[in-house]
Amino acid sequence: MHDHPSDRSTDLAKAKRTLKWQRDPEGMRLRILEAAKQEFAAHGIAGARVDRIAAEAGANKRMLYYHVGNKEDLYLAVLEGAYEKIRAEERTLDLEHLDPPEAIERLIEFTWNYFIRNPEFLALLNTENLARARHLKRSTKVKSMHSPFVEMIRTVVTRGVARGDFKVAMDPVQLYISIASLGFFYLSNSATLSVIFGRDLLKKPAKDERLAHMVALVLAALTGKSTASFGKGSAAVEKPNVRTFSRVVPAKAGTHNP
Amino acid sequence: MHDHPSDRSTDLAKAKRTLKWQRDPEGMRLRILEAAKQEFAAHGIAGARVDRIAAEAGANKRMLYYHVGNKEDLYLAVLEGAYEKIRAEERTLDLEHLDPPEAIERLIEFTWNYFIRNPEFLALLNTENLARARHLKRSTKVKSMHSPFVEMIRTVVTRGVARGDFKVAMDPVQLYISIASLGFFYLSNSATLSVIFGRDLLKKPAKDERLAHMVALVLAALTGKSTASFGKGSAAVEKPNVRTFSRVVPAKAGTHNP
């Protein structure tokens, strides 16, 4: 969504207490949706509280119904907004002019960083899947928002195979899902995994290591080469990083999980 | 858990109406936990209804509190049971005597099939992560149940590298997470992905294709070979399958997602 003056701080709730109050329909709607996004992401559909959303948005509960609708309408609006946002960002990624391996690397990095920057997106997807996509199915809007990534991957892979960079040609859909998988699962399940492994998977070194592993894994599969730290200081899309498989079978190291 | 006479049918609820009723503490407890598992998996913590669990278990609501505890206790018991179950099955997998590549394949297949056979497990994990592992953290029981897979992977990879089967040695933890990722994400998010791609990812051919892709991807990365359908009719752990990357860049094919 485009910036709106009353959009930044999440609880500038009272900033509107100028004498009595002033009108701001669009701003109100945005604050409601933002608050709803946080609430649904944090508590799921059933766990979300309409009153909390209202409070967080600095609004009266009645406003939610006035501007968006009931709880489910609210949820769907949030979900659609989330898809719109990622699709919009996806479209900004231009891979056409890159060497195929680097294009794939960029793709992985973008996806990974998007997930890191938008944890609510992960939560919302999980919530929606818990609901078996009951709401998505009704949303013609989302169904018409196709990700450009599948086609991007198709052309990149084709190009890579033609140029000899890649040994095999994977199904773009499968590869797309795999790239999403590797990052999504790690981040989405970081809480339980951190407990199981007895170490914090969200601290920077762990995340850096994960990104390097994902890139190395996918590129190794595509190129057939063990992809030793290939250069190109290329300041990655959002975060430069090491890119090798972590040292050879790192022995029991720090992990306390046998 | 071990079989108990009054365990099989889920709604044999009334089978206990022998005149008035008869006692069956253990059976009751099991039915309660099974019902709770389904309920929590289907609706999450906040969405779960204590009354529904009771009804499904063929019990009075009071029984839940008598045999297990309040809603949260119930949830934690379910979660711990889920971890116990998967850990138990994991221990039955013996990879030591297999060739490294085949061992990895078996591992992937096992994980994949376990997820398919236990959809509630996926849902529970998602639910717990939505709660930021709030309950897991309190469970000393689960924290002490280490997966044997990480060590299995470590030895297999080491062996594979020594024998020359594998070109690179990956960090076992990363590889473990990656293998889980590839299957987990696909299945856990199949509902939304199916809507987005406009095709049912859960029908058999799609699932078979996914398994083949996962195996090919991981093995290609490890061996450096494009892993063309390597043989060994090896009747996979639970489901034999094709194992190549799907045909070369399958053109727009059936997919309606550009």
Add this chain to the structure above:
DNA sequence: CCAGAAATTAACCCGTTGGATAATTACTGT
């Protein structure tokens, strides 16, 4: 066979929560 404990049922309680109704206040065009 019977007393006490264990298991189970039946009924109720009360805070929460989504949603609705109605009254108030701020804008807008004319």
Add this chain to the structure above:
DNA sequence: ACAGTAATTATCCAACGGGTTAATTTCTGG
């Protein structure tokens, strides 16, 4: 300036849902 509409506030409420209390029934050991 003012009428009409849009935006917002202030209350209310009925149902839902987790948890509890108390009465009932079955089982077991002596």
